[in-house]
Amino acid sequence: MSNLEQTAGRPLAFRERHASQLRQLRLYSQMFRGSFSSMLGLTLVVIFLILAAIGPYIVPFPDDIRGAVHMGSRLLPPSSEHWFGTDEMGGDIFSRVIAGARTSLWIGIVITGLGALVGVPLGVIAGYKGGWIRACIMRVTELFLAVPGLALALAIVASLGPGLTNCMIALAIVWWPGYVRLVEAKTLSIKEELFVESARSIGARTPWILWHHILPNCMSPIIVKMSMDMGMAILAAAGLGFIGLGAPPPAPEWGAMVSVARSYMPDWWWYSFFPGAAIFLTVLGFNLLGDGLRDILDPRSRTR
Amino acid sequence: MSAPLLDIKDYTLDIATFDGPVHVLKGINLSVNRGDTLGIVGESGSGKTVLVRSVMGIGPSNSAVEGGQITFDGQDITRLDPKGWARIRGIRISMIFQDPMTYLNPLFSIGQQISDVMAAHERAAGEGGSTKGARRARTVDLLDQVGLPNPASLYDQYPHQLSGGMRQRVLIAMALSGKPDLLIADEPTTALDVTVQAQVLDLIKSLVDKLNLTVIMISHDIGAIATIADRCAVMYKGEIVEQGRTADVLREPQHEYTRQLLSAVPDIEAKPARTAVAAACRERQPDAPATLLEAINLKKLFKTQSGGEFSAVSDVNLSVATGEIFGVVGESGSGKSTLARMLLRLIEPTSGNVVFAGQNITGLTGEPLRQIRRHMQFVFQNPHSALNGRHTIGDAVGEPLRIQTRMSRREVEAKVEALLDIVQLPKLFKYRYPHELSGGQKQRVCIARAIALNPRLLILDEPTSALDISVQAQILEFLQQVRAEFNLTYVFISHDLAVIRQICDRTIVMKRGEIVEHGNTEQIFTSPRQEYTKALIESGRKTSRAATLQAS
Numbered sequence: 001m002s003n004l005e006q007t008a009g010r011p012l013a014f015r016e017r018h019a020s021q022l023r024q025l026r027l028y029s030q031m032f033r034g035s036f037s038s039m040l041g042l043t044l045v046v047i048f049l050i051l052a053a054i055g056p057y058i059v060p061f062p063d064d065i066r067g068a069v070h071m072g073s074r075l076l077p078p079s080s081e082h083w084f085g086t087d088e089m090g091g092d093i094f095s096r097v098i099a100g101a102r103t104s105l106w107i108g109i110v111i112t113g114l115g116a117l118v119g120v121p122l123g124v125i126a127g128y129k130g131g132w133i134r135a136c137i138m139r140v141t142e143l144f145l146a147v148p149g150l151a152l153a154l155a156i157v158a159s160l161g162p163g164l165t166n167c168m169i170a171l172a173i174v175w176w177p178g179y180v181r182l183v184e185a186k187t188l189s190i191k192e193e194l195f196v197e198s199a200r201s202i203g204a205r206t207p208w209i210l211w212h213h214i215l216p217n218c219m220s221p222i223i224v225k226m227s228m229d230m231g232m233a234i235l236a237a238a239g240l241g242f243i244g245l246g247a248p249p250p251a252p253e254w255g256a257m258v259s260v261a262r263s264y265m266p267d268w269w270w271y272s273f274f275p276g277a278a279i280f281l282t283v284l285g286f287n288l289l290g291d292g293l294r295d296i297l298d299p300r301s302r303t304r
Numbered sequence: 305m306s307a308p309l310l311d312i313k314d315y316t317l318d319i320a321t322f323d324g325p326v327h328v329l330k331g332i333n334l335s336v337n338r339g340d341t342l343g344i345v346g347e348s349g350s351g352k353t354v355l356v357r358s359v360m361g362i363g364p365s366n367s368a369v370e371g372g373q374i375t376f377d378g379q380d381i382t383r384l385d386p387k388g389w390a391r392i393r394g395i396r397i398s399m400i401f402q403d404p405m406t407y408l409n410p411l412f413s414i415g416q417q418i419s420d421v422m423a424a425h426e427r428a429a430g431e432g433g434s435t436k437g438a439r440r441a442r443t444v445d446l447l448d449q450v451g452l453p454n455p456a457s458l459y460d461q462y463p464h465q466l467s468g469g470m471r472q473r474v475l476i477a478m479a480l481s482g483k484p485d486l487l488i489a490d491e492p493t494t495a496l497d498v499t500v501q502a503q504v505l506d507l508i509k510s511l512v513d514k515l516n517l518t519v520i521m522i523s524h525d526i527g528a529i530a531t532i533a534d535r536c537a538v539m540y541k542g543e544i545v546e547q548g549r550t551a552d553v554l555r556e557p558q559h560e561y562t563r564q565l566l567s568a569v570p571d572i573e574a575k576p577a578r579t580a581v582a583a584a585c586r587e588r589q590p591d592a593p594a595t596l597l598e599a600i601n602l603k604k605l606f607k608t609q610s611g612g613e614f615s616a617v618s619d620v621n622l623s624v625a626t627g628e629i630f631g632v633v634g635e636s637g638s639g640k641s642t643l644a645r646m647l648l649r650l651i652e653p654t655s656g657n658v659v660f661a662g663q664n665i666t667g668l669t670g671e672p673l674r675q676i677r678r679h680m681q682f683v684f685q686n687p688h689s690a691l692n693g694r695h696t697i698g699d700a701v702g703e704p705l706r707i708q709t710r711m712s713r714r715e716v717e718a719k720v721e722a723l724l725d726i727v728q729l730p731k732l733f734k735y736r737y738p739h740e741l742s743g744g745q746k747q748r749v750c751i752a753r754a755i756a757l758n759p760r761l762l763i764l765d766e767p768t769s770a771l772d773i774s775v776q777a778q779i780l781e782f783l784q785q786v787r788a789e790f791n792l793t794y795v796f797i798s799h800d801l802a803v804i805r806q807i808c809d810r811t812i813v814m815k816r817g818e819i820v821e822h823g824n825t826e827q828i829f830t831s832p833r834q835e836y837t838k839a840l841i842e843s844g845r846k847t848s849r850a851a852t853l854q855a856s
Contacts (some may be wrong), residue, residue: 017735020696038417194689201648202753203677204706216694267374 031296044285051101067091067250073266085270088263093271096252097278103253104234104282107168111233112226114172119179121220124210126180127187138184141177149174150236150266157245162299164247167240171233182225186218193217210246220297224290238279254279307378308335308484309518310359314372315382317354319364324417328354330542331372336486341512341519343550345526345565347772348743351542352522356488359520360399361389362780377485390428394421398484402491404471404620408463408518415459418443418478425482446477449508468636469500473507482509489521493528496800497635503841505531524772526569529556531846538562548779568777570802572829572844596793597624597647602656603643604817614643621655624761629787629794631808631825633801635838639817640797641685644763646821647795648682649673661760678708681754685766687746688741691738697749698722698734704756726786727752744775749782755790763795781808801844813837 015022032038056065064070070090077233078085084093126137144152163250172280191214221298241255249256254275261272307586317329328351346352357363359374359827361384373382381392401407421441426434434442440459450473463471472492477518479487489508493501509532509703512519518630523529529536530550537547538559545559557563568683575798604617624630645651647658649665657666665676684690693699701723713721721731727748738746747767752761764783768776780803787794793842798804804811805825813836832838 015731020735020737020740030322194684194686195692197650197751198682198684198690198750199692199703200684201650202679202707202757203674204703204707205674208707212695213692217692 007179009140020085028296032292035292035295037288038295039286041288041290041292042279045289048101048105048282051098051100052105055098055101059092059098061092061095064091065099065252075264075271077268080269084274085164085268087205087232087257087271088264093257093274096257097274099252100254100257100275100278101282103164103247103251104237104279105230107164107171107237108230108282108286110168111171111175111237112229113176114168115229115233116179116222116226118172119176120210120215120218122176123180123183124187124214124218127184128191128206128210128214134184137180137219141180144177145181147174150239153236153240154243154245157240162245162248164251164253167237167246171236171243175229178229179222179225182221183218186221187214190214190217224294224297227286230284230291231290234286235279235283305787307338307339309377310334310336310520311375312355312359312372313375315358315374316370316372317358317363317367318370319367320335325368327370328367328430328542329358331638332544334537334547336518338485338518339516340535341517341521341533343529344520344522344539345524345529345536346522346539347524347565347774349541350537350539353490355539356399356490356520356522359488360393361396362393363526374656394479394484395429396484396485397488398479398481398482400472400475400487400489403495404468404475405495407475408471410463412458413444413462414466414474415440418446418474418481421478421481422551434826442482443477446481447474449480450476450477450511452472460664467500468496469504471506472496472500476504476507476511476597480515485518487517487519489519491523492521494523498801499635499839499843501528502846505846508532526554526566526773527846538565556669556730564774565843570776570777570780570800572802572805572808572841594625595623596626596661597649597795598657598659599643600657600659601656602646603654604639604646605654615817617646620819622812622819622822623660624793624795625810626760626793627791628809629796629807631804632795632797632814633799633804633813634814635799637816638814640814641765642817643814644765644795644797645662645683648677648680650682651822666731676707678757679759680728680761681757681759683747683750683754683762683764683767686770687743687750688738688770690750691746693738695737696734697729697736697738697741699733700738700749700780701752701756704753708757723752723756726755726789729783742775743771744779747771747775747779748782751779755786755792758790760794761795763797765797767796768790768797769798769800776803783807788821801829801841805853813840 029169032042056062059065061068068088070086070245073086074088075081075092076082076086079085082092082094084097087093122141126134152174153167156173157166160166160170164222196209196213199213204212237246238253238255238258241253242259244256244259246255247253249260257275258272258279261268261275264271308481312332312334315329315332316327319328332355334342342353344355354363354367359376359381361381371381373380375381376397378393381388384392408414412420419436419442422434422439422442422469444455444459447458453472463474466474492508495502496504498759502584505528506850509519511517512532519532521529521532533550535548536550536553536758537544538553538561539545541562545554546557546562548629553562568768595625597622599622602617602620603615604614605613608614622630630677631642632643642651646653649658649668653666657664659665660676660680663676665673668752695703698717702720705711705716705719720734724731724733729745729752733741733745733749738749741749747770751767767783768779771779783794784807786792796804796808808825810826811828812819812822813834814820814829816838819839821828821832828837829841832841
């Protein structure tokens, strides 16, 4: 504290101005690094993010991504040339799985992003305003929550027609109610805090209070839920792809690949194993990351 | 003479934190003989609670004993295993906690909770369990002993049916149920009203005499310690700076810190030397109206869960003159905070009017209300929750400027630094977060925030009750300075009569939502007209006198 006491005359360095934030970050990183599962989750997520970014440029058979046909090398087992083997068209599964990372992560980001974008404002408004506005928003939310998500998404895709974009739209439509529920509950408790009343007493308008006071204090659970939902959304999208409502066949989508590979089980196991493993590892990675984030962001587990 | 009951030798305790170990207790030496009553005085963070919790073996989990030992009745209890503790805790040493509201389980009846404690003790001591009826009889007996009316019917009641004072008595009964050799009381009266405080202190005192108890009582309130304890120890930053007979310590404090602490205690008997701020203020603003704030027949009804109505404030009339400090005093539940929030239009009155500077602000909404808010500000009771933990101090102080003015970012920054200067905080605090500041510093930030827009009226809702006594003295003095500097009018709400007497020009006394007495502060204190006011002042005097008369 001693360095806080003196008033410096010179302009302050970045390090001094942000000492508090830097310390908080160090504390978070120390807690995060202390947990094996969080680090495993982070590593998995980072690997898949890198693959999604540069995957298509580093794969050994870039042509196979778009469904090139090599009838001479159909269904070869894993070897030094084809690490994950080949599929029924002779496509290199390794290349296609890596390229699929981009599609899957993109789906995950869009769905959770759209879900949060719709759900969070509705939740904040419902929680803060109360009265009939809250009643309307919450009843509609509950309506959506009452129908099983994947079944509803199925119906929506069926009516819109299959395809990657429609699949994402459908999943985003069933995804937002979760955020409304979460944020509404959080807002209800934050709006009773003294600092909100204090802001009102200095004449703050409602949008100011929502933006500066309510929302920043809702961020931790939103971030945790988003990181968990990334995995769930990828899984749901793979599920739709499996049924054949996602990306059309030649596109390298994990769910669609598993779906086609199903008929080649168990003799050509590698065809379904590697895309399946990719789905498993991404979902696991995001879930572990979410758990780790919850542990460090949850105020109840926070130590000074 | 036999060995002391409790003997603490060179006890040193560290708590591990992210920034490295903190030395919470540094070489504590303390001994308590059978039949002693020892008081430990200290401010928040001085380590007094950690010390007594270590005696009970319930210290913080990330702590490490660095040296020394605690001996209880000849047995070393510094590093005891859970089994050993089970034979001591609650049976030989028991504890009364600070907040009676949270230490009783709301799902079980009072009697059941006490007899459960008895049963647990019997099991731990290895005696044959007594019958349910015998335990019930003993429980009723105990409840009677702690002065609760109608103990037999109380046995089947639940905690929420009892008042704070009654719950504290129940906790005392529970602590006594194991017939302990040593009773530890951790701030037993802090959460209670003044009149109840005096009663609970009387009770503890009478129990000490009757049952020949050995008591360690912790408090930040020297008055409370002085009423109970024969000996007292003063703790400061993890060390015992002074100990001895209470009367001696109060009369001739040896340590510099004790002297400071004693001089900071507001004295209910002292006739304050009032400066003529109000008059000076009116002189400087001759055009200001004589009456700044007026409440006419203000009333607030709350709907209870059972559908009935409960009137928190009923038909309150008051007028605050420009430049004065207007005191509102009352016990918890008397409606003072509701009144304050209605004056600021933070909650809507059920009926009645609020007139500010000649303008009726009751019906205002939207923009006109926002404009009026510039001139009247609120300082909250608890500075720890009045600041948003996600905002830096600079953001918090600058917030009113950003909301109410069109100042540029740079101008706001400059003004924030000026304001921090006024409240005597270093400019660097701009970049800090509330959790890095102490309670007193946070309250200064709240005051800086309140005066940022140069308001004319400040409503202070118990601004010092969450703070330590020495900090309270500083803040009160500082509030006086700011008032003179900015021509402010204060409405000062407090339950602490000594503080009210020290600073308020005129005062109203509230009870159950009504004003029972109003008038000049001195007049109220020297010749109270109402029975309730008399009782209030008398119980405030009791603890105050113990601290100050012994000192004089």
